[in-house]
Each structure stands twice: as C-alpha cells, then as structure tokens.
Amino acid sequence: MSQLQNDLFLRACKRGQVERTPIWIMRQAGRYLPQYRAVRDKYDFLTMCKTPELAAEVTIQPVDIIGVDAAIIFSDILVIPEAMGMKLEMIESKGPKLFAPIRSENDVNKLKDVDPSKDLKYVLDAVSLTKKELNSRVPLIGFAGSPWTLMTYMVEGGGSKNFSEIKKFIYNQPEAAHKLLNKIAKSVADYLSAKIEAGADAVQIFDTWGGILSPGDFEEFSLRYIEQVISQIRRNDEPVIVFAKGVHYKLEKLAGCGADVIGLDWTMELGKVKEQINGKIALQGNLDPTVLYAGKEKIKSEAVKVLQSFGNGSGHIFNLGHGILPDVDPENAKFLVETVKEESKRFHRKDAE
C-alpha cells in the first residue's frame, strides 16, 4: 500500500518483519536543534504552528539532520481547546496558558464543536505540505492529546503541580466532566481523521496526564475516552499509537484499547510489558531522555539495554520514554539514531525471530 522509501516504522507498528528497529524521537522537531531555534527566533510558537511552510520546515529538520525513520507534524495538543473557543497563549519558559478555564457545566456548554476542515485547516495544510516535501522518504505521524489530558489543561488553565482544579471538577461535577470529555473526544476523533485524510500515515494520542489518576479513575476518565476516540477515527490501515505517561497500572487494559502500539515511559521494562501483554500489540520506547546527557559509551550501552529488554523479533519502535530535552546536544541524538540502526540488526536476523 505504502509507496514510502522507508516504511520500517509502519511495518513495526503492525508487528511485521523489519531488518532493523525503526526509531523516532518525541519532540524531535524542537529546541535542541539549532536549525529549529533559528526559525523560532524569528516567529513565535503559535505562528509556527499556524504557518504551514514553517511547520513543514521544522517537521522535516530531524529527518535530514538526525536521520529518524518517521516525521511527526510540528504542532501542539492545545490547538483543539483553542479551536473550541478558549484563548491560548504560549508563555516562554512558563508553558501554555488557557484563559478563562472551564469550571462548570455552563462553561462546557459554551464551547464550540470543532470542524477540523475549517477551524484547524492550518494543521491539515501543514500535513499536506509536509507530506509533499517529505517526498515519500519516511512516514508522517499526526497527533492529538487524549480527551483527559486536554480536559486537564482546559480546567487547570495550563500546567499544574497538584492538579487540584481538575480533581475537584471530576469529583464534584462528574456529569459536567463526562460531558466535556465526550465533546473533546468527538473533536479529537474528527481531527485525527482529518489528519489521516490530509496525508498522515499514523497518529499518536498523548495521554500526558493519565498517570496522575488512580487506577479506577483512569479507567473512568481517561481510558474510556481513548477507546472512544480510536473507535471513531476514520482510517484504512494507518496505525494508532497511545502514549500514556505514568500509566504503569493498566497496561493490559491499555493494550486492548484498540491501538496498534503503546508508547512506554522510561520507568517501564519493555521485556516485562511485552510478556504482560502477551505480544498482542507493538511497543514504542523507552530510553530515559536524560541518558542523552551522557557520553557516547553510556548512550550506546543504555540503548542496547532497551533493545535487549524487548529482545528478538518485530513489534518494537525505538523512542525516548518522554520528549527530548531542550539542552541535549544534537550530536548525541544523532549518535543514538545511528546506534539503534546498527545495533538493532541482530535482533531481527531470520534466525533470531
């Protein structure tokens, strides 16, 4: 089906045979790259998201510079709350701010239903343009936040330390919370469907804040809506990846959510999880992002440990266990990519399957 020159990533998502383990890096289009900073110096973050030429440029940078096996469209998960009518600002070094945070059912009712083809046309244009400029070299990943993670930002009004407001909201206004989650889930499903239609070869759902919930609350407020989104995405064979940071306690259930791949943070052991989920789904991850602060010898030995933990056979996409940090030396990221490409071959030899 795919006309890609390098479709290792897509094959691995479907647990098909590969000659080596594919690798991409969360936040690979980001501040650690001087070429990214050169663009960012001239435009603010949201302008970059909203200008297809700029988004395409920084999306493709890591493919050229560090040699990853997939591109991920440069954007932000908070474009959805913005499209629903919330005012969004990205405040340097302070993180995102959503004004007039949601605190009641009345607030929920005021939110718009998102029509991606109008409200988020700039993302779809960025996807089409990137796809064209990538010229079939590697697959392009689209992404969105999970309903729970987006709701957390919308109720907290930004990042949070204790997540007091979102917890008050779900415990004291559970009906309003579920109403909001349903509304977001529909927008996310439509948005990811539109991205696929525009050319995305795969999509990733980020449940960044799943891990702040107790196991029971995770099922009620997060997992259920991830399942809803996945079941409603209009796709052919495009894989869906779910990255749920800190969700160590519901991996079996997560593995059954309809996704093709689960992304793991660096506190999990790939081999153990592979066993636990009985090889039913591909795994993505999970090198500790701070290992890229180390010297090459350490980077290599830790990368090999990750490969060994997964072991022989297909169904592994190498990645960090969280986004690459802004002060990492790009040479180290490049070295990691080269190391994984070389060292992973032996886990895919015919006699190793």
Add this chain to the structure above:
Amino acid sequence: MSQLQNDLFLRACKRGQVERTPIWIMRQAGRYLPQYRAVRDKYDFLTMCKTPELAAEVTIQPVDIIGVDAAIIFSDILVIPEAMGMKLEMIESKGPKLFAPIRSENDVNKLKDVDPSKDLKYVLDAVSLTKKELNSRVPLIGFAGSPWTLMTYMVEGGGSKNFSEIKKFIYNQPEAAHKLLNKIAKSVADYLSAKIEAGADAVQIFDTWGGILSPGDFEEFSLRYIEQVISQIRRNDEPVIVFAKGVHYKLEKLAGCGADVIGLDWTMELGKVKEQINGKIALQGNLDPTVLYAGKEKIKSEAVKVLQSFGNGSGHIFNLGHGILPDVDPENAKFLVETVKEESKRFHRKDAE
C-alpha cells in the same frame, strides 16, 4: 514494650493484630490546618523547624484536631544538606532553595560530616519535647529523605522539572555521585538513630524522587543506599517505613530492603501489591490526596475501596498516597480519619483474619 495508650500504628507496622486499621496522614502538620497557619503567620518555616516548642506544638495539632493514630515530627528533609554546610532558604510558593549546588567531586569533598547531636540538636530536642507533650497518647514518627532524594535537591539546588543536573551528574560523574550518596547515607543513618534515641517510636524514609529513575538506575543510585541506611540505623524494635513515590517497578526488591513497611502512592493497587510481595511486609497508603476535595459520600466510598483493596487482616496503615494538599478542608481530613476508624473494624474481626 510500648507504654502507649494507642499503639495500633506500631502493631500494624509489625503486622500484629489490631482491632481496626490505624491512620495518619503525610504532611498532617501543615498549611490546611488554620491552627498551623496561625503559628506560621508569626514565624518562618525554618524558625518553626528550629524552635522545639513550635515544632512540638504543630506536630501535636493533628492528633488533637483530626484524631490521627500517630504524630510525625514537624521538620524538613533538607535540614541534612544544611547541616552538611549548604545554605538553605524556604521561598514561599516557590519551594526550597539550596545555594551553591553540588556539581563536582570537589564540591562533595567540601561537605561536612554531620554530627546529629550537635548539628541537628534542635530536631532531637523537638523530638524529646514532643514525646513528653504527647504524653504517651500516640507514637511519634521521625523521618529523613533518602540519600538519592537528598542528593537530587543538593545537585539541582531545589526542586526541578526535568532533573537535568542530577542526571548529568550521575551519568557523567558516577564516582562523585556514589561518594556523595555514601556520605549522605551515613548522615541519614546517624540522624535517624539519634531521633530514635531521642524518643521516636518509628522512622520513615522519603524517597520522593526515586520514581524519576529508570529501574536499573533506581537500584544503583537509590535502593542500594536506602538498604545501607536501614542496615546502619541503631534501633531496638522501632519500625522503619520507606515511602518511594512512583517506584512501581521495583516493589519486590523494595520489600526486601530491610524496612518493616512500604508506603505506596495512589497509583498502586494495595491488593495487587500485597499479593506481589507475598504479605512479607506491611503496606501504608494510599488514598489519592485529591479525594479530600470531594464530598463526604465520595470520600467514604473511596476510603472503603482502599480498605477493601488491602482486604482482611493486619499489616495495613491507612494514609494518603502523598502529602495532604494545603487547600483541603480540615473537616474532610477529620471525616476521613473517623471513616477509616469505623469502616476498618470489619476487616479485623477474628473471623475475618
């Protein structure tokens, strides 16, 4: 041995029979109590730590006001780095700051060895005075940070988002890191021994930042030194509790570290962990602290879920899965304590054992 009127907490730590599940709350002597804030309005945080009368006063408040089954001495884990020679400031709403953070072996060499009887006499005096003023009503817990957690603060110079500096330190200067961990471990063991000598009936080691490490790094940089501390504490029968937040991946090993009790955060399932560790050690926890934002009905149902998850029999100390939050209504904390006292009885009936 104990002459305490209420020794349920100590019995539960040793998995002895109890009539009901004991409860205390991490950070129970804290800002959510108006009586605490009345003291705090007059004195800064470190003055309160360093004035035995004030420390004793706020330590005892939650015993009187919300009815917990144990007191924990009011103090801070960073008194050890301060005693080692670092300048410490508590900046309101910004958290602690340690000046001139440790970044090299040379910095490590400059740190003093701590003599608790001199350098931390004010804590020992606070323990003795509190013990006297408690008048044998409930046991008194002493505490310290784990070597890893203290080193994290000493290298980062305070809290952190990405923990970049501490990770650079352990990956690029592992020898200096181990030297520092050894030095801290000795101070912590001496400090906890001195607290026991001054009257503490139990001690808790907080490994607040254990969970930022990958499983292998946790063993090398945290667990090993927790074991070292515990083996060096001079004690009779006083229980040792280890609370390692986010350490879901090494529970079996943690259960064998020499502690009597492991404290669990709210993302773990007590019943599963009990099974996993084969009932070899008592468990403390683990209600989601944000449940105290909810109404009484929800607080009760969630508290009962925690009790049910542990199930019948001894070896459970009820607590939150992390510190109580500053904006919780004290009435809700009191209601939780009453609920646990009442609802836990049925899990300890003779025919339920």
